[in-house]
Amino acid sequence: MKILGIETSCDETACAVVEDGVKVISNVVSSSSTLHSKTGGIIPEVASREQLKYMIPVLEEALILGEKAKKRISEKENKKNSPFSFSPFHSFASSIDAVAVTIGPGLIGSLLIGIETAKTISLLTNKPIIPVNHIFAHVYANWLDNKKVPKFPVVALIVSGGHTELFLIKSHTDWKWIGGTLDDAAGEAFDKTARLLGLGYPGGPEIAKMASSHAEFISASALSQTLKRVQGDIILPRPMIDTKDFNFSFSGLKTAVIREIGKTKQLNNDTISQFSYEIQEAITDVLVEKTIAAAKKYNVKSILLGGGVAANKRLSEKFKLSIARGELEISLHIPPASLCTDNAAVIASYAYFHHNPKPWQEIQTDPNLSVEVADF
Numbered sequence: 001m002k003i004l005g006i007e008t009s010c011d012e013t014a015c016a017v018v019e020d021g022v023k024v025i026s027n028v029v030s031s032s033s034t035l036h037s038k039t040g041g042i043i044p045e046v047a048s049r050e051q052l053k054y055m056i057p058v059l060e061e062a063l064i065l066g067e068k069a070k071k072r073i074s075e076k077e078n079k080k081n082s083p084f085s086f087s088p089f090h091s092f093a094s095s096i097d098a099v100a101v102t103i104g105p106g107l108i109g110s111l112l113i114g115i116e117t118a119k120t121i122s123l124l125t126n127k128p129i130i131p132v133n134h135i136f137a138h139v140y141a142n143w144l145d146n147k148k149v150p151k152f153p154v155v156a157l158i159v160s161g162g163h164t165e166l167f168l169i170k171s172h173t174d175w176k177w178i179g180g181t182l183d184d185a186a187g188e189a190f191d192k193t194a195r196l197l198g199l200g201y202p203g204g205p206e207i208a209k210m211a212s213s214h215a216e217f218i219s220a221s222a223l224s225q226t227l228k229r230v231q232g233d234i235i236l237p238r239p240m241i242d243t244k245d246f247n248f249s250f251s252g253l254k255t256a257v258i259r260e261i262g263k264t265k266q267l268n269n270d271t272i273s274q275f276s277y278e279i280q281e282a283i284t285d286v287l288v289e290k291t292i293a294a295a296k297k298y299n300v301k302s303i304l305l306g307g308g309v310a311a312n313k314r315l316s317e318k319f320k321l322s323i324a325r326g327e328l329e330i331s332l333h334i335p336p337a338s339l340c341t342d343n344a345a346v347i348a349s350y351a352y353f354h355h356n357p358k359p360w361q362e363i364q365t366d367p368n369l370s371v372e373v374a375d376f
Ligand code: KG4
Pocket: 010, 159, 160, 161, 162, 163, 186, 187, 188, 190, 191, 202, 203, 204, 205, 208, 307, 308, 309, 310, 311, 312, 313, 340, 341, 342
């Protein structure tokens, strides 16, 4: 079954075609993040105006790429040329079985663009629409083009710009939300502290880049062997790291960074790198500690990561280390960065595993869609 996914919940305009929930035929993402870099955060009106511009070209590209890939596959299989049309909308009706679209959570102006596009396609082609919760869909990056299929039960950590959520998932249709952030999300903590340091948006990759130069400095020093802090380093709190629940809190980190910046004589490349290093260490320490504790408590077979922050290299390093040190029999799944950040392939994949089509008239935007209650 081929599903066309559409994702416009934040600043991306994304369309993808995925076969049987696992095989990515096309995956096209256009992001307006460079525009937001100048303002240090997303301005919803700017995001949705860009999405209006890019929705149709991105849709066309996803369908054309899908057609090209289909042609290559059929050529391989038949060992002869088959007739091929570059007009995506003509071949569209016959090649796609359903349309999946993010209905929330997200920015209302942005969500509407994807939803209205999906409804129009459904009306014109008579294909069913599958409404998708964007946060749940992030988990499905772990099923895409993946040779190592996750084994249930799993603990999934979804860490994005707006969410930090932990789920216990026993099967595709048995989900339990076990914890989340009480205030700022992990990605938000990266974005806000990056802004305080004068770095661009999105803050996560900027902080990671600056942190790596400080990490190089540390590893060049003798202290690296003992993994101890370098004297004089900035020290930030690890909020809620010792609480027995699976909740998080990252807003205090931002306050601590403001306080430490106040004590710093000068913000230069060196001090920004030190701050970045410690911010990344603090956020990743808490994420790893809580997720591993949940995995142990529920005796799971796999840990899955998803969302933009899952692209963080230090985070994956620490997960691997923690599993190895604890001699845990848990397989760790971290999707490639392109599938961690917002994309429509995960929307199509989720829709395949939760096939719950609705008539287009019933599809509604839900900017505050809950992640704590799964209704499937
Ligand atoms: O999932 P996503 O693309 O969009 C949302 O649904 O929010 O996540 C975006 C978030 C941003 O906060 C960004 O700073 C963060 O993911 N991010 C990272 C990295 N790449 C993106 N955070 C840390 N390290 C990264 N390499």
